Amino acid sequence: MKKTVLLYWTPGGSVERAAKVICEQIGTDKVDLYDLSNFDIKKLGEYDNLIIGSATIGADVWRDANDNNKWNEFFVKAEGMDLSDKKIAAFGLGNQIFYPDNFVDSLGYMKTEVEKLGGKLLGPWPSEGYNFTDSEGYKDGMFFGLALDEDQQPEKTPQRVKAWIEMLRKDMNF
Numbered sequence: 323m324k325k326t327v328l329l330y331w332t333p334g335g336s337v338e339r340a341a342k343v344i345c346e347q348i349g350t351d352k353v354d355l356y357d358l359s360n361f362d363i364k365k366l367g368e369y370d371n372l373i374i375g376s377a378t379i380g381a382d383v384w385r386d387a388n389d390n391n392k393w394n395e396f397f398v399k400a401e402g403m404d405l406s407d408k409k410i411a412a413f414g415l416g417n418q419i420f421y422p423d424n425f426v427d428s429l430g431y432m433k434t435e436v437e438k439l440g441g442k443l444l445g446p447w448p449s450e451g452y453n454f455t456d457s458e459g460y461k462d463g464m465f466f467g468l469a470l471d472e473d474q475q476p477e478k479t480p481q482r483v484k485a486w487i488e489m490l491r492k493d494m495n496f
């Protein structure tokens with residue numbers, strides 16, 4: 323069995339709730355779950371699989387827009403690391419009705435940052451069933467990871483998570 327860690331930020335809201343649903347789907351005994359502010363990046367080497375979760379909070383330039391964003395801090399600390407041997411996937415929370423031009427943009431940020439470290443995002447997710455006009459987290463009908471909308475489509479989350487984890491199971495060998 324491969325070792326899996328799920329890192330999410332921010333805690334206390336939809337991202338955390340989604341993170342827990344994902345862990346339950348994988349099997350809580352098979353994945354270590356951390357709010358990013360409680361995770362020591364030095365431990366990343368212990369894991370084969372990395373799942374990363376975030377919300378889009380209206381940041382155009384992520385690294386400059388919000389000093390408080392722990393994902394910025396994480397990727398700055400990660401500079402120089404090589405993630406090419408890890409299996410990596412991302413999920414992103416957003417609101418497609420309030421932010422139709424920037425729906426789950428954070429998935430685009432995650433992709434860029436992971437690729438800078440030699441990694442690649444697994445688990446692209448089809449954009450059917452969502453209503454939005456544009457997204458940095460999307461290309462050619464596919465999101466770069468699982469898009470979840472707990473504000474507008476909470477009822478769809480369990481099924482989406484289930485299908486996404488089944489997809490990842492082959493690659494990640496949970």
Ligand SMILES: Cc1cc2nc3c(=O)[nH]c(=O)nc-3n(C[C@H](O)[C@H](O)[C@H](O)COP(=O)(O)O)c2cc1C
Binds near residue numbers: 421425
């Ligand atoms: C100030 C603010 C800006 C937001 N900007 C975006 C956005 O640009 N794109 C998007 O898809 N969702 C946006 N959202 C919606 C959040 O991503 C969504 O509500 C998410 O579920 C919040 O997760 P949390 O409860 O863990 O913080 C924004 C929410 C807030 C409060």
